[in-house]
Every structure is written in structure tokens, then in C-alpha cells.
Amino acid sequence: MNHPVHRAFLATTFGIPEMEKFVQSSGEHGIVVFSLGSIIKNLTDEKSAMVALALSQLPQKVIWRYKGKRPEKLGANTRVYDWIPQNDLLGHPKTKAFITHGGTNGIYEAIYHGIPMVGIPMFGDQPDNIGHMKAKGMAVELNIHTMTAKDLVDAVNTVIHNATYKENAVRISQIHHDQPIKPLDRAVFWIEFVMRHKSAKHLRVAAHDLTWYQYHSLDVIAFLIVCIALFVFIVVKCCTFCCRKCGSIRKKTKKE
Incomplete structure (x- = not known):
């Protein structure tokens, strides 16, 4: 050592x-x-x-x-x-x-x-x-x-x-x-592996093929924002509708 x-x-x-x-x-x-x-x-x-x-x-x-x-x-x-x-x-x-x-x-x-x-x-x-x-x-x-x-x-x-x-x-x-193989020998093997297989494109990370907005997950973020906005919109509308119904019921009760 x-x-x-x-x-x-x-x-x-x-x-x-x-x-x-x-x-x-x-x-x-x-x-x-x-x-x-x-x-x-x-x-x-x-x-x-x-x-x-x-x-x-x-x-x-x-x-x-x-x-x-x-x-x-x-x-x-x-x-x-x-x-x-x-x-x-x-x-x-x-x-x-x-x-x-x-x-x-x-x-x-x-x-x-x-x-x-x-x-x-x-x-x-x-x-x-x-x-x-x-x-x-x-x-x-x-x-x-x-x-x-x-x-x-x-x-x-x-x-x-x-x-x-x-x-x-x-x-x-x-x-x-x-270890079964020394670190230096492992490094030499992988260098030669890449050379033998012409840059070893089959090991290439798929992220290189993504567009910039896909890479940063902007499409996913946009979809989630739309979902959240739609949910909030529905909740607000439901609450508004319920409030109006409750208000109209109270008015009818007072008149009677």
C-alpha cells in the first residue's frame, strides 16, 4: 500500500x-x-x-x-x-x-x-x-x-x-x-474498447438526442403547470357556484 x-x-x-x-x-x-x-x-x-x-x-x-x-x-x-x-x-x-x-x-x-x-x-x-x-x-x-x-x-x-x-x-x-483487474488495466481496456468500436456510440447517453426543452424537462413542467392551473380554476369555479347558491337560498329564506 x-x-x-x-x-x-x-x-x-x-x-x-x-x-x-x-x-x-x-x-x-x-x-x-x-x-x-x-x-x-x-x-x-x-x-x-x-x-x-x-x-x-x-x-x-x-x-x-x-x-x-x-x-x-x-x-x-x-x-x-x-x-x-x-x-x-x-x-x-x-x-x-x-x-x-x-x-x-x-x-x-x-x-x-x-x-x-x-x-x-x-x-x-x-x-x-x-x-x-x-x-x-x-x-x-x-x-x-x-x-x-x-x-x-x-x-x-x-x-x-x-x-x-x-x-x-x-x-x-x-x-x-x-479486485479482479487492476485499475490501470481497466482504464486501458476501456480506452481500447472505444477505439475498437469506433467511439462506442452504443454507449452514448440518450440525453444527447433530446431537444433543449426536453433536456430541461420544460415540456413536462408546462404540462404540470397546466394541470395545476386547471385544477385551481375548477376549484375556484365550484366554490363560486356554491357561494352563489348559498346566497340565493338565504335571500329566499329572508323573503319568506
Whole structure:
């Protein structure tokens, strides 16, 4: 799963020799990768300071993807970057844990490389994703609103030092890797398939043959609007008719 090519990949492909040097300086403790995704770009000063305090207490080196205001008391073991090669860092042999918000891409990258997680879900499908990983025994879940520095430190230490989390992560990764054909071979097959069958027009999506109003379902919407308008018209007419009948009956009763 982890491959030595990632070390050169960090330093050359992305031109981040400083990051690779920082990773290699972690020694036997290794590194922790921390990212809350591309949507969460900032935290409150109080929350970011709490996170920085927690990270500073870890023996591991920490690479933190964060675009917000740099915490004042950032630990010497922590580096903050606007962007990180997340997949390659997770595949690095020195990576011990992944602190994540629970985005789908990050979850699958961690599964692929067999890295246990500390989940801090925010919204959308993230709580469900982290819940699944927690149920599989490869993640610990924290609440972003109530967690403390001690909670974060304890969670990271748990997934790193409790061997069951790594064992479960490796087991799930092996299941993920166990496929009848390698992804590269599958990609090559389909490329050649399209070439052999002259663009494989039989696989072409039928939506390409629809008119613009059919594609946007405007004809269906128009039909529904007509139906609703007709229903409202009938209801209004019926109510008006009933009101007139009731009025005429009352007038006759008064005259009598």
C-alpha cells in the first residue's frame, strides 16, 4: 500500500522539498496529516488556537492544510500549508494517522492506503461517512463544537497506539485492493474498447438526442403547470357556484 515512490513524488512532482524534509525528520514517531477539506477555509481564533495547542502536544510531526489565520501559538512540530498533496502524504510510509472532516475523497484515500482516522465531521454526508468508518473500527469521531485539546490529543493517540485501528484499516484496505483487474488495466481496456468500436456510440447517453426543452424537462413542467392551473380554476369555479347558491337560498329564506 505505502510505496517509496511517494517520497520522491513529494519533492519533485510538486516541488516541495521542504515538506519532504519535514516528513523525513519525523523519525520513528512519523507524521499526522490534518485537513478539513477545501470548503472549510477558516476557524474561529479560539478554535484554531485550541487545535494548534492539541497538535503541539503530539510526538508526531503534523502537516496541516489550513487557509485561515495562522494560530499564534503553533507548535514546532506543526507545519501549515494552503494546499497539500493529500493522497501522496497518506501513502507515505511515515504517515500514522489522518485527521479529517470525513469528505468522500479523503475517506477513500485513507482506505486505499490503510490509514486510521480521527473524524471531525461538519455537515452533509460527513457524519455518515465518519460513522461508517467508526463502525468498521478504523476511526474515532469527535464533535467540532464540543471537543477540547485533550479530546483531540487522546483521539490521535488512540488510533495510533491502539493496534486494532491500524489492523482494521489494513484489513479494509486489502478488501478495497482485492479486485479482479487492476485499475490501470481497466482504464486501458476501456480506452481500447472505444477505439475498437469506433467511439462506442452504443454507449452514448440518450440525453444527447433530446431537444433543449426536453433536456430541461420544460415540456413536462408546462404540462404540470397546466394541470395545476386547471385544477385551481375548477376549484375556484365550484366554490363560486356554491357561494352563489348559498346566497340565493338565504335571500329566499329572508323573503319568506
